[in-house]
Amino acid sequence: MSAIxxxxxxxxxxxxxxxxxxxxxxYSSAQMDHSSDSGMSAVVxxxxxxxxxxxxxxxxxxxxxxxxxxxLLAWTGGGVVSVAQSHDFGKTFSSTVKVGEHGKALDxxxxxxxxxxxxxxxxxxxxxxxxxxxxxxxxxxxARSVDGGVTFTSPESLIQDVSSQRFPSALIRPDGSxxxxxxxxxxxxxxxxxxxxxxxxxxxxxxxxxxxxxxxVERIANDSSCECCRIGAAVDAAYNPVxxxxxxxxxxxxxxxxxxxxxxxxGSIRRVSDDQWRTDACPHHGPTIAVSQSGKIHVAWFTxxxxxxxxxxxxxxxxGRSYSKPARIGADGANVSRPYLLAIGKVVYLVWxxxxxxxxxxxxxQSIDDGSTWSAPKAISETSGYSDHPLLISHGDAVFLxxxxxxxxxxxxxxxxx
Numbered sequence: 001m002s003a004i005x006x007x008x009x010x011x012x013x014x015x016x017x018x019x020x021x022x023x024x025x026x027y028s029s030a031q032m033d034h035s036s037d038s039g040m041s042a043v044v045x046x047x048x049x050x051x052x053x054x055x056x057x058x059x060x061x062x063x064x065x066x067x068x069x070x071x072l073l074a075w076t077g078g079g080v081v082s083v084a085q086s087h088d089f090g091k092t093f094s095s096t097v098k099v100g101e102h103g104k105a106l107d108x109x110x111x112x113x114x115x116x117x118x119x120x121x122x123x124x125x126x127x128x129x130x131x132x133x134x135x136x137x138x139x140x141x142x143a144r145s146v147d148g149g150v151t152f153t154s155p156e157s158l159i160q161d162v163s164s165q166r167f168p169s170a171l172i173r174p175d176g177s178x179x180x181x182x183x184x185x186x187x188x189x190x191x192x193x194x195x196x197x198x199x200x201x202x203x204x205x206x207x208x209x210x211x212x213x214x215x216x217v218e219r220i221a222n223d224s225s226c227e228c229c230r231i232g233a234a235v236d237a238a239y240n241p242v243x244x245x246x247x248x249x250x251x252x253x254x255x256x257x258x259x260x261x262x263x264x265x266x267g268s269i270r271r272v273s274d275d276q277w278r279t280d281a282c283p284h285h286g287p288t289i290a291v292s293q294s295g296k297i298h299v300a301w302f303t304x305x306x307x308x309x310x311x312x313x314x315x316x317x318x319x320g321r322s323y324s325k326p327a328r329i330g331a332d333g334a335n336v337s338r339p340y341l342l343a344i345g346k347v348v349y350l351v352w353x354x355x356x357x358x359x360x361x362x363x364x365x366q367s368i369d370d371g372s373t374w375s376a377p378k379a380i381s382e383t384s385g386y387s388d389h390p391l392l393i394s395h396g397d398a399v400f401l402x403x404x405x406x407x408x409x410x411x412x413x414x415x416x417x418x
Contacts, residue, residue, distance in 0.1 A: 050406065053078035054096065060113035060388050061404040063412070065395045067120055071412065072149060074116040074126055075404070079103035081114050081128050085149050089400070090412030099143050100155045102130040107138055107166060110284040111230040113389075115170035117178060122148045125178055125212035127158065127168040137164035140182055144212050158182075158206075159218055163189040165204070167286070169231040171241065178212055179241040179261070181205040181231045187223050199280065200248045201227035205241070205261060221259050221266040224248040230286030234343075236260065237295060242320075244272065244289040244299050252278050256287050256301045258320045270320035273312070275305030290341035290348060292370050295319070298348055300329060300339035311336040311352060315371045330354055330363070330377070342392035342399060346370040349399055349416060351380070351390045359384040362403055364415055380415060383408045 050057035058077035065071055071086040073093065081100040084093040100106075107129040114128040124145040129138045141155035159165065164185035171179050184204035191198035203225045206218040226246035233243050240260050247257040247269065255275045260267040272287075287301035297316040303309060312326035330336035335355040342349045348367045353360050361382040367374045380401055388404035392415075399416035 051078065053080035053082060053098065053101075055082075055084070055093070055404075055410055057406075058082075058388075058404055058410075059108050059386075061402070061410060062113050062116055063391065063393050063400075063402040064116045064118055065393055065400075066118050066122065069395055072116055072118060072124065073410075074099075074114040074128075076106060076108050076112075076114055076128065079106045079108075081106070081126070081155075083116065083124075083126065083145075083149055083152070086412075089414075090410065094149075097149065097152060099126055099152045100128065100130070100141060105131045107131060109228070111167060111228065111286050113230075115168050115180070117170055117172040119172060119176045119211055123211045124149050124152075125170065125172075125208075126152065127170050127180060127212075128155075129166050129168060129182075132164075136166075137185070138166040140165045140168050142212050158215065161186050161218075164201075166201075166227075167230050169233045169243070171233050171235060173235055173239045173241070175239060176209075176211075178208040179205065179233065179235075180208075180215070181221070181233060181241070181243055183225060183227055183229075183231070184218075184220070185227065187220070188227075199224070199252065200254075201225055203231065203243070203245055203259075205243075205266075219265065221261065222247055222257065222269055226254055226282070228282035228284050232287045232289035232299070234289045234291045236291045237293070242289060242291055242297060244287045244301070246283075246286065246301075247271075252280060253305075254279055254283075255303070255305065256299070258289065258297060258299065258316075260319060268320075270316075270323075272299055272301065272314060272323050273303075273326050274307055275303040276307045277303050277305035279304070285337065288339050288341045290343035292343040292348060293345045294370055296370050298341050298343060298371055299323070300341055300350065300352075302337065302339075311339055313339070313350065313371075324371075338389040340390055340392050342394060344394055344397060344399065347417070349392055350374075351392060351401060351415075353387070353390060360387050362390045362401065364401070366416065366418075380413060381405075381408075381411055 058075040061075035140158040143152040143155045145152045168182045183201045202223045203221040206215040208215045229246045231245045256272040285302040290298045300313045311329040314323040339352040363377045365377045383405040385407035391402040401413045403411045
């Protein structure tokens with residue numbers, strides 16, 4: 001099953017982009033940009049800037065499938081956070097509901113995207129960030145719907161801290177509670193006020209037992225993390241959130257770490273791999289995580305370290321205490337980015353993007369034995385313009401690729417089981 005939402009404007013953009021395709025910039029030069037993800041994306045923005053806040057002009061879209069198969073889609077575009085829903089797996093969508101309008105202040109960077117979840121009653125929780133000032137200090141706003149997404153409450157701040165919070169990552173646990181983690185700058189701000197210089201940010205988190213109406217007092221999981229990369233989150237068999245993020249280790253090394261968040265608090269910080277990426281720059285390229293039925297933790301990430309450079313996969317059978325040897329994703333020399341993982345039972349799905357200088361394609365490979373062996377990669381979809389990260393989502397045993405493209409429309413493609 002697949003669906004592609006494509007507007008008349010998208011068809012006009014197709015022609016315009018083909019005319020300017022000779023002006024494509026290289027992948028490496030676009031990678032550090034706050035709002036682009038492939039070489040062609042720079043052309044899209046500079047030559048045929050998309051106007052409006054509709055899905056046609058969206059820069060990031062996040063899906064959620066309810067228990068009855070309704071697709072909720074939240075996106076950012078034109079400085080607006082919007083939500084629509086589909087009852088036919090993305091073939092058609094309802095009228096758009098605008099939840100928050102912030103103009104150029106909306107956080108729409110490469111790793112920033114709205115978060116949306118729903119419970120068994122159909123209540124919906126939404127979170128996103130916007131910038132409060134010109135120094136990239138942000139606030140995370142939340143909004144709720146108790147009528148199935150017809151209306152939403154006015155957005156309000158997630159917490160009452162005056163520093164900066166960005167890159168929310170939310171998930172709903174089987175018991176209906178919400179877990180949310182984000183990059184927090186309160187410790188950096190406090191250090192600065194005390195005359196010290198602290199790099200990066202911190203990983204903070206909180207829980208809600210009433211669908212986001214109230215949250216427990218936030219806690220810090222790791223006080224030293226990258227300040228500009230999304231956080232990956234999944235739930236284990238005990239309903240514990242398991243997170244992955246780019247930590248800052250001694251010496252300014254920005255390698256990845258995982259933690260299990262238990263009822264007693266954050267677990268030990270477990271280093272995924274020793275990549276030795278020593279940098280103070282912002283890669284805007286966060287990791288992904290999935291936990292299989294056996295409890296094995298599957299992770300994938302991007303690095304440009306001294307030990308290895310590229311996009312890699314590894315797994316852990318002992319709750320993160322150690323990880324397997326990193327395996328490269330994609331062929332050597334390929335421009336690989338944006339991996340995403342999903343596990344159902346012992347079947348693990350992995351998708352990523354590859355840019356060949358003219359177009360970006362989403363590739364898929366899967367493992368039916370909990371990550372021990374993998375199928376050969378195969379291309380699922382391709383576009384020659386701007387595209388969002390490929391995301392995976394499931395409904396029962398069915399697995400779907402969610403991929404927002406500028407000129408080929410929003411795509412919702414069934415990829416499993418085969």
